Amino acid sequence: FRTASRPTHQGVDLIVGRYTPIAAVASGVVSVVKCDEDHQGRRTCDVDGYPGKGGCGWMVEIVHAGSVMTRYCHMVQKPFVTVGQKVTAGEIIGRVGTSGNSSGPHLHFEVHPNNDRTSRGAVDPVRFMQQQGAPLGGEG
Numbered sequence: 108f109r110t111a112s113r114p115t116h117q118g119v120d121l122i123v124g125r126y127t128p129i130a131a132v133a134s135g136v137v138s139v140v141k142c143d144e145d146h147q148g149r150r151t152c153d154v155d156g157y158p159g160k161g162g163c164g165w166m167v168e169i170v171h172a173g174s175v176m177t178r179y180c181h182m183v184q185k186p187f188v189t190v191g192q193k194v195t196a197g198e199i200i201g202r203v204g205t206s207g208n209s210s211g212p213h214l215h216f217e218v219h220p221n222n223d224r225t226s227r228g229a230v231d232p233v234r235f236m237q238q239q240g241a242p243l244g245g246e247g
Contacts, residue, residue, distance in 0.1 A: 134171065155204075178215075
């Protein structure tokens with residue numbers, strides 16, 4: 108999250124294999140499901156991406172209690188959920204891939220309090236999830 112080499116990186120990259128199930132971190136309502144376009148405006152989410160391509164690829168955003176929004180990027184295929192759908196904590200919303208601006212299979216995960224979808228609104232997901240008692244990757 109916002110390292111010296113990647114100061115505009117608004118989330119964390121969880122390196123896991125292609126097709127690994129992605130679970131919602133908490134109950135909420137799906138607010139966005141889309142193929143995030145590349146810099147040229149092409150919708151090319153059904154193929155592997157590459158570094159510098161731009162875009163999040165197949166992505167989902169969920170708004171949780173307290174207006175906390177989580178974002179899940181680079182899915183291998185169209186997500187399993189739809190806008191307006193209520194999801195429960197642990198529900199599978201999609202599968203890991205490498206669509207969009209990606210160098211290999213991983214889940215790019217973001218947390219935005221106050222449903223602030225901007226880059227300024229992002230907080231460190233590792234620290235945030237630890238504070239919630241639900242650490243990422245078995246940490247804590």
